[in-house]
Amino acid sequence: MSIYKNAIDSIILGIEDFNAADPRRLISATRNLVAGVLLLIKYKLAVLSPPGTDEVLLKERVLPEADGMGGITWKGKGHKTVDVRNMEERCVALGVVVDWNLVRKIVAHRNDIEHYFPSLTQSALRTLVADSFIIIRDFLRTQLNLDPLTELGSATWTTLTSVAEVYDKEKKECLANIESIDWTFDPLQCALSEWQCPNCGSGLMDVKITGADKWDAQFKCRACAAEFGFEEAGEQAVVDFFASENHLAVKDGGEEATITCPNCSRDTYDLEEDVCLICEESVERECQRCNCPIPASELDGSGYCSWCSHMMSKDD
Known part of the structure; x- marks a missing residue:
């Protein structure tokens, strides 16, 4: 099964889990959506890897290999693929445009959901779905030259767009109220x-x-x-x-x-x-005794740096 098919299947399954009435499937929705996003990016790296290099841009382990003509070829080794940090480095170097702030955000959100959040509802997941929608839409259109509606199907695409629209509307209301x-x-x-x-x-x-x-x-x-x-x-x-x-x-x-x-x-x-x-x-940022700036780690409201405080304590 190709990386691309895995990516699309993961996104579709994630939305199916999101739409399910069973709250136990919300964790699965989170994992599938984030996995789908990361697989799309990995697919692009696989496509950009030169022929005969065993998908070198996708692999975590890369080793040189003699090409038999006095030169070397870099080849991917093993089955382990790049992590998010290495994905970002390689995409940036190759000019593959991705909103990495959003990618890091959804990955962190997935980790928090799995380990920390005591309350998880469909409503709470809208943030992750909305952020994933932006990445998926932009990446399919601009980096893979594909139509999201065609690739994901009407049901999945409709859910993604509707959730994103509702979330965006509510987020704007929240921001206006805070402001x-x-x-x-x-x-x-x-x-x-x-x-x-x-x-x-x-x-x-x-x-x-x-x-x-x-x-x-x-x-x-x-x-x-x-x-x-x-x-x-x-x-x-x-x-x-x-x-x-x-x-x-x-x-x-x-x-x-x-x-x-x-x-x-x-x-x-x-x-x-x-x-x-x-x-x-x-608080006073300049030491009242030596007139030197007080390092941030030593700011305690006394108005003295740690050295002067020490020296004054010896005088007592």
């Missing part, structure tokens, strides 16, 4: 606008009362009805929003975008804004 409140800081508003429900993973987080004071704001998930107050929602949203940036900063030895606030102990102190996005307090 009706003055959150004081742009990074906080951006974080809340992109926040996904920690209970079910839906991107349809709404405020219960538009135009309210932010301190009184109550968030409610349109998919599972979970509710959160401003401070809890704000912290979780900020942590999620800056997670990737902070991870890369730590990995590369740089400075994180956000740290734990010395005043309220929430992980919402924005170093660029130099203020906590929740409690709105700021």
